[in-house]
Amino acid sequence: MKRYRTPLVSGLVLFLGLIAINMAALYFQQRPITTYVPPMKQSPAKHGQLVQIVSTQALSAEQAMAEARQNYGPMIAASPAVTRTELVFGLLDKDGREADVHARAYVPAMPISAVIVLAPGTTGIGDQCAPSVEQPSVHNWANYQSHALAYAARGFMVVVPDYEGHRDPARIHHYMSGELEGRAVLDSISASRQIPEASVLSAATPNFVTGYSQGGHSAFWADKINATYSPGTKIAGVIGWGPVMDVQETLADVTQGANINWFGPYVLYSYQNLYGTNYHIDRILQPRWVYGLNTDVTSHCIDSDIAYWGTHPDNVYTPDFLNNLRKANLPEALYGKLGQQLAANVADDATTATPKLINAGEQDNVVLPRQQAAAKIQLCQHSRGPVRVTLYPETTHYNAMVHSFEDSIVWMQQIMAGQTPAGNC
Numbered sequence: 001m002k003r004y005r006t007p008l009v010s011g012l013v014l015f016l017g018l019i020a021i022n023m024a025a026l027y028f029q030q031r032p033i034t035t036y037v038p039p040m041k042q043s044p045a046k047h048g049q050l051v052q053i054v055s056t057q058a059l060s061a062e063q064a065m066a067e068a069r070q071n072y073g074p075m076i077a078a079s080p081a082v083t084r085t086e087l088v089f090g091l092l093d094k095d096g097r098e099a100d101v102h103a104r105a106y107v108p109a110m111p112i113s114a115v116i117v118l119a120p121g122t123t124g125i126g127d128q129c130a131p132s133v134e135q136p137s138v139h140n141w142a143n144y145q146s147h148a149l150a151y152a153a154r155g156f157m158v159v160v161p162d163y164e165g166h167r168d169p170a171r172i173h174h175y176m177s178g179e180l181e182g183r184a185v186l187d188s189i190s191a192s193r194q195i196p197e198a199s200v201l202s203a204a205t206p207n208f209v210t211g212y213s214q215g216g217h218s219a220f221w222a223d224k225i226n227a228t229y230s231p232g233t234k235i236a237g238v239i240g241w242g243p244v245m246d247v248q249e250t251l252a253d254v255t256q257g258a259n260i261n262w263f264g265p266y267v268l269y270s271y272q273n274l275y276g277t278n279y280h281i282d283r284i285l286q287p288r289w290v291y292g293l294n295t296d297v298t299s300h301c302i303d304s305d306i307a308y309w310g311t312h313p314d315n316v317y318t319p320d321f322l323n324n325l326r327k328a329n330l331p332e333a334l335y336g337k338l339g340q341q342l343a344a345n346v347a348d349d350a351t352t353a354t355p356k357l358i359n360a361g362e363q364d365n366v367v368l369p370r371q372q373a374a375a376k377i378q379l380c381q382h383s384r385g386p387v388r389v390t391l392y393p394e395t396t397h398y399n400a401m402v403h404s405f406e407d408s409i410v411w412m413q414q415i416m417a418g419q420t421p422a423g424n425c
Contacts, residue, residue, distance in 0.1 A: 361400050
């Protein structure tokens with residue numbers, strides 16, 4: 001028998017339905033929005049392994065020389081053909097899980113004298129800022145391909161790695177984490193030796209870890225953790241060009257004229273995530289930067305950072321924080337464990353016997369020369385190998401690599417010839 005609803009019953013059903021819909025909407029509005037993240041690989045044995053070859057490109061001798069000359073000009077008199085390989089390698093992240101990281105390897109068509117890992121300076125934290133996606137004609141962050149090809153022209157295989165977190169939606173790039181930077185350098189050596197073009201290398205082919213600015217910090221940390229993280233990788237020497245050796249001192253240099261106001265926000269964003277701590281950002285940064293910190297930091301690469309953050313530290317940092325920086329005093333009661341965690345990432349306290357070279361400029365207004373002078377004292381005190389620190393009178397942060405190119409090559413050649421390079425402690 002056909003059944004009919006009375007208007008009263010239909011109205012009641014409609015009313016109850018609307019209530020249910022509204023309650024469901026309110027429930028879902030109140031629930032946190034979550035995004036599914038697939039479980040990360042947990043394969044500790046795979047760190048340092050070649051995960052993937054993304055692409056291979058053959059550069060003719062003419063192409064390689066022309067690109068090397070973009071930074072080095074007539075210092076590059078000739079070049080062999082070079083094969084550029086983009087690869088992905090595995091490293092262990094802060095939780096001991098495998099993370100995939102990109103790198104570019106440059107193999108010259110000539111006898112290879114050594115492998116150089118050229119750790120890049122700051123390019124940015126956002127994935128769009130990864131060194132492996134640099135296009136100098138669009139965004140020039142230092143033209144790392146030109147630097148790599150200059151050394152390839154002299155018979156070195158050169159590897160330019162990204163850092164942990166770059167091009168990885170599951171992680172951020174943990175900027176100025178010495179441990180993770182060092183892992184990226186060491187694992188890129190192991191993985192790049194597994195590409196087909198590197199089959200000409202022998203176990204005796206030496207490895208040099210080098211880096212510019214942030215990359216110098218990375219190179220010295222690679223040497224520092226080598227024995228525990230990658231004991232099978234032998235490092236013949238370490239070079240830093242205008243390197244960050246002390247993170248707190250680099251941050252404090254904004255009070256001494258360093259044009260690096262973006263550095264503090266980068267470090268705060270990175271370390272809060274890395275260490276899971278709260279630094280009371282409102283006591284450190286001016287109000288306009290506090291609530292948009294994550295977006296500000298990840299939206300800008302190094303080519304727009306100075307324009308965005310400006311050149312006046314008092315427009316970025318609070319007066320009390322700047323005053324405490326000047327005094328090298330960051331009380332835990334005010335800023336949490338920031339001071340301790342900055343100190344945990346110094347790069348100049350390694351006790352290794354590896355030869356060490358720092359080349360920097362007396363006109364550097366990013367990583368101030370006083371930091372290199374202080375690093376020399378620390379390295380001479382701690383290192384068991386020869387240490388040489390050279391400050392070039394007419395050199396800035398941005399041309400330290402170019403101005404010390406020949407000196408850097410001679411230093412490595414001495415080591416490859418079995419000689420002990422002269423120090424200046």
